[in-house]
Amino acid sequence: MKTIRKLIYGEVLMATGFVLVAFLALFFFFDFVDELASIGRPSRLDPSIIYGLRHALVYVTLLIPSRVYELAPISVLIGTVTVMARLAQSSEYTILRTSGLGPWKALRTLMGLGLVFVAFTFAVGDYLAPAASKAAQLYKASYQGKLSLGQTGAWLKEKQAYSNFSVNVGSLSPSGEIGEVRVFEFDNQGMLVSTLQADKGQIENDSSWTLFKVTRREFDVAGQQSAKIVRSQHDTFHWPSALSAEMVSVALLKPDRMRTTDLYAYIQHLEANGQTAQRYEIEFWRKLFYPLSCLVMVVLALPFAYLHFRSGGITGYVFGGVMIGISFFLLNNVFNYIGNLNQWQPWLAAASPAIIYSIVSLGAFGWLVLRR
Template identity: 85%
Template sequence: MKTIRRLIYGEILIATGFVLLAFLSLFFFFDFVEELGSLGQPSRLDPKVIYEMRHALLYVGLLMPSRVYELLPISVLIGSVAVLARLAQSSEYTILRTSGLGPWKALRTLLGLGLLFVALTFAIGDYVAPIADKTAQLLKARYQGRISLGQTGAWLKERQTHSNFSVNVGSLSPQGELGEVRIFEFDNQGLLLSTLQADKGQIEKNNTWTLRKVVRREFETSGQTSAKIVKSVHRTFHWPSSISAEMVSVALLKPDRMRTADLYAYVQHLEANGQTAQRYEIEFWRKVFYPLSCLVMVVLALPFAYFHFRSGGITGYVFGGVMIGISFFLLNNVFGHIGNLNHWRPWLAAASPAIIYSFVSLGAFGWLVLRR
C-alpha cells in the first residue's frame, strides 16, 4: 500500500505543480502588462524617485503568493483529474485495483493527500500571502506616493466611556504615516461634541495617535437652540485610542487577503463598536473553509479513475474537470454576495458551496464507483 500511495502522491504532486506553474506564469504576465503603464512615472512625494522595470517585477512577484492561494485548489483538481484519467486510460489503475486498491482505500488515500494540500493552502493564505501583499502595496506606494484608502478613505469607529468617535483616514504612507485624518466626537445621545482635522499623524506603540497640524472645533451648547463653536489650532495633538496601526492597515488588504486571526479580531472590534460586520464575518468563515476545498477537489477527481477512456478521449474529461472547478469558485463568490445581501448566517453563506459540491462528489463516487 505504501508503494501505491507513493506512486499516486508523486504523480499528483508533479501534475499539480505543473498546472500551478502554468497558471502563475499566465497571471504574472497579465499583472506585469498592467504595470507597464506606470513605468517611468515619478513619485508624487519625490520627483527624483522613478518607478522602474525592476520595481514592477518585484511588485508583481510579491503578488504571486496570493495567486498561489487562489489557484491551488483548482490546480489540485486539474492535476488529480489528469493523473487519475491517465492511469485509467493506460489500464494502470485497473492493475492497482487488482492489487488491492479498493474504492474506499482509494478515497482514504486521496483524502490524505488532500489534507496535505489543505495545510499548504492555509499556511500560504494565512502567513505568506498577507505579508507579501502588504509589502507589495507599500513598495508601490514608496515609488508612486501614498497609498490611497479609497475615495472616502478608511472609516473606523471607537466607543469610549463618555464619547463615541468616528475616524476617517485618507491615506497611508509606506512608513505608516497617516494622512488627511478626521475625527468626529459624539456624546452618548448622538450629539456632535467636536471635530478634528489633521494633515498628518502617527500611531505610537501604545496606540496613542500623535497628530500634527491640527485644527479642532468644539461645540459648546448653551441651551437647546444655540451652540458656541470654539476653534483651536495645535502643532501637535495626542489622542488616546484603542485603534491600532494593524486596524488601519486593514484597508490595505482585501478581507480575503488578511490573516484569519486578524480578520476575527477586526470582526470583534466592529461588533464591539456597533458596526455592521456581516461582510467581514462571511470573509472570515470563507478563510476557514477555503483550504478545505482541496478535499472537495480530490473527491471530485476520484470518479475519473473509473471511466473507460478511448484513445484520445482523456482531453474532454480533463476539460470537464476544469469546468467543474471553475463553477465551484464562481458559486463560492456568488454565495458570499447573496449571503451578505440577504443576511444569511455567515458560516452558512461561506460553507454552502463546499457542502453542495461535497454531496455532488460523494454522489458521483457512490454511483460511478460503488454501484458500477
C-alpha cells in the first residue's frame, strides 16, 4: 500500500503543480496587461515619481500568492482528473485494483492527499497571500498615490463612555498617514454634538489620533433660543480613540485579502459598535471552508479512474474537469453575493458550494464506482 500511495501521490502532485504553474503564468499575463494602463503615470503626491514597467512587474509578482490560493482547488481537480484518467487509459489502475486497491482504500488514499492540499491552501490563504497582497497595494500606492476606496472612503464606528463616533477615512498612505478624515460625534441620545474635518493625520501607538489642519464645529442645542454653532480652527488636534492603524487598513482592504484572525477581530469590533458585519462574516466562513474544497475536488476526481476505455485521448475528460472547476469557482462567488444580499446565515452562504459539490462527488462515487 505504501508503494501505491507513493505512485499516486507523486503523479498527482506533479500534475497539480504543472497545472497550477500554467494557470499562474496565464493570470500573471492578464494582471500585467491590466497594469499597462497605469505605466508611465506620475504619482499624485509627487509628480517626479513615475510608475514604470519594473514597478508593474513587482506589483503583479506580489499578487501571485493570492492567485495560488484562488486557483488551488481548480488545479487539484484538473491534476487529479488527469492522473486518474491516464491510469485508467493505460490499464495501470486495473492492475492496482487487482493488487488490492479497492474503492474505499482508493478513497482514503486520495483523501489523505486532499488533506495535504487543504493544509497548503489554508497556509497560503491565511498567511502568505494577505501579507503579499497588502504589500502589493502599499507598494503600488507608494508610486501612484494613497490607498483608498474611492470617493466614499472607509467608515468606522466607535463607542466611548459618553459619546458615539462615526469616522470616515478617505485614504491611507504607505507611511501610515491617513487623509481626508471626518469625525462625527453623537451623544447617547443620538444628537449630533460636533463634527471634525482634517486634511490628514497620524495614528499613534498610544491609541490616539493626531490630526492636522482641523476644522471643528460644536453644536450647542441646550435651548432652542440659544442654539448655536461654535467653529474653530486647529493646526494640530489630539483625538483619543481606540481605532488602531490596523483597523483602518482592514477597512480599506478587501475582506478576501485579510487573515482569518484579522477578519474575526474586525467582526467583533463591528458588532460591538452596532454595525452590520454580514459581508465580513461570510468572508470569514468562506476562508474556513474554501481550503476544504480541495478535499471535495480529489473525491470528485476518483470516479474518472473507473472509466473504461483503451484507445483515444483523455482530452475530453480533462476538459470536463476544467469545466467543473470553473463552475465551482463561479458558484462560490455567486453564493457569496447572494448570501450577502438575502441575509443568509454566513456559514451557509460560504459552505453551500462545497456542500453541493460534496453531494455530487459522493453521488458519482456511489453510482460509478460502487454500483458499476
